[in-house]
Amino acid sequence: MGDERKGKEQKADNGRLAGPRCIAIIGPFASGKTTLLEAILARTGAIQRQGTIAAANTVGDASPEARDHAMSVELNVAETDYLGDTYTFIDCPGSVEFLAEADGALAGVDMAIVVVEADEKKVPALQVILKRLEDLAIPRVLFINKIDKTTMRVRDVLQTLQPASAVPMVLRQIPIWKNGIAMGFIDLALERAFVYREHAESLVIEIPDDDRAREVEARFEMLEKLADHDDVLMEALLEDIAPGKERVFGDLVEEMRQAVICPVFIGSAEHGNGIQRLLKALRHEAPDIGMTRARLGVDDGAPATVQILKTVHTPHAGKLSIARILTGSIGDADVLVREDGSEARISGFYRVVGQQATKRDRAEVGETVGLGKLEKVQTGETLGGAGPVTQLARLETPPPVLAIAVAPKERRDDVKLSAALAKLAEEDRGLIVRHAQDSAETILEGQGEMHLRVALERLHGKYGLDVERRVATVPYRETIRGGTSIRGRHKKQSGGHGQFGDVVLEIRPLERGGGFVFDDRITGGVVPKQYIPSVGEGVKEALREGPLGFPVVDVGVTLTDGSYHSVDSSDQAFRMAAILGMRDGLPQCKPVLLEPIYEVVVACPNDTTAKINAIISARRGQILGFDARPGWPGWDEVRCTMPEAEIGELIVEVRSATAGVGSYTKRFGHMAELSGKAAEEICQRFGKQAA
Structure with a gap:
């Protein structure tokens, strides 16, 4: 392994990787992802002043729905330049209700910055996100945000967060404390100390004597974790030989790119602290498009290969497809070929920064751009420049957990509503629109109460449609x-x-x-x-x-x-x-009422299983048993049967009991007799009279 590492080290020594990068910013709800994007854009000069969520003036979360709820409800895309390189950052929503937004984007990114804060309550949400990245083998770093507000030792924070990750979290920085406040940090790889300055580059200082012992201990722990993947480094540590910085950086870079470790940085996005070091780490360590192609299995020599990361319907420019150029280059009016052989002609090329799309002429390999009016092309598609190509991402619609019936307040808006719902579902893969034949209802299904609420707000704000919502009719028999x-x-x-x-x-x-x-x-x-x-x-x-x-x-x-x-x-x-x-x-x-019974599987952290059992029982559910959730340490799957009438808002209680991360799947099981007072009430409300 030592010879192999030497070769890899040599490659790193010859110079850093260059070229356009595409990086996802992802993390639990309210961890500060949009604020981090804002801090990055401010530090790289893409914007003159860093905005805030409270002031509703950030580049990301600029939609009316995001600002009304002070949360990300869709992807935010922003391109910027840093020291001669182009970066596209994709800020992903943190709520589990909007995570489907991230799936398309993750199919084409080079790596991810996972933003989290020192809060053990958010560990389950962090695990949900890290599991997605692990399944896709996406390289990642962790950014512990709001370090200025935490009172926990950073090692304790790491110990709290580690169960959420399948690979070791490797601490690269430790805070310098003064009067209980993080006033700077020590970079364990550089062996340098930095003092934070508000919205400015940190000031380099000598490592304080009081922190020297902490730095030595923390650095040794970092090296031990790196040595698990480097035999030469392991021998050096056993022989008490100090490794050179080149080997240390070589290991950090290579093992992060292979997604066998998750390096951890600290800072405060709100105050712009730690942003410069994070950017420099990205510049020198982030995988390039060639490595991403290798991970995705894309031939380097293939003609233009384009991955569609997101679909947006804009008020003025029409349909816009956010796309990553994996191979080749493309220009305006070029024709791309879909998997089925049909063609799609590009009509408009754009550089995207938040809600602003600026026209440009073409895109080179590695760049992320907006492509205009690819009318039939969907999020997740892989397009070729010279013919059909292998699809890289088979995006599945996540199973819905909440359904409502919707109807326009004005009957004349029926056709308009159908068209608007189709556009919403095209933009957001978490939404499903279907027509219930029995009740003649239009059913809108989604990932939770907030998810559906935002969809209705978009119908009003974006398409001028006022709709009535009601509980979807249960198909009794x-x-x-x-x-x-x-x-x-x-x-x-x-x-x-x-x-x-x-x-x-x-x-x-x-x-x-x-x-x-x-x-x-x-x-x-x-x-x-x-x-x-x-x-x-x-x-x-x-x-x-x-x-x-x-x-x-x-x-x-x-x-x-x-x-x-x-x-x-x-x-x-x-x-x-x-x-x-x-x-x-x-x-x-002797007529008798029948109600549909579903087989339901609830996924939840195992410390909430008892609560889930109680919720199921209160909803006339019959618990069949529970097992450990495969591939999810610390999670259970509770199996039960439950009447469809009781499933309605089940997700609201499940999310409340599981800090917002629990979910369920269902499939129709059978029809069962319902008698007594319950049957009488249903017949009085929807039918005639009970037997």
């Missing part, structure tokens, strides 16, 4: 417990030909899930064959609404007898006879 034989007769005499149909129907229950069966035992032609299908149609029509007011299922009907008139009988007459017979017969068959 009814069935029968008994059977009967009933005659249905339709006889009507009017001018000319009359109408005559006469049937005898045998109605019987089927086993649960049996659906509907219609057959006949007609002999002697008492009901002519040509009319029998019409009898079946009449039976099916009658089952659309049973005596309780709901569609009837799991019923078998046999036509056993009847009569006809040679002149007055017709298809319509026999259809009506069947309807009348079923309406008279079903109430005699």
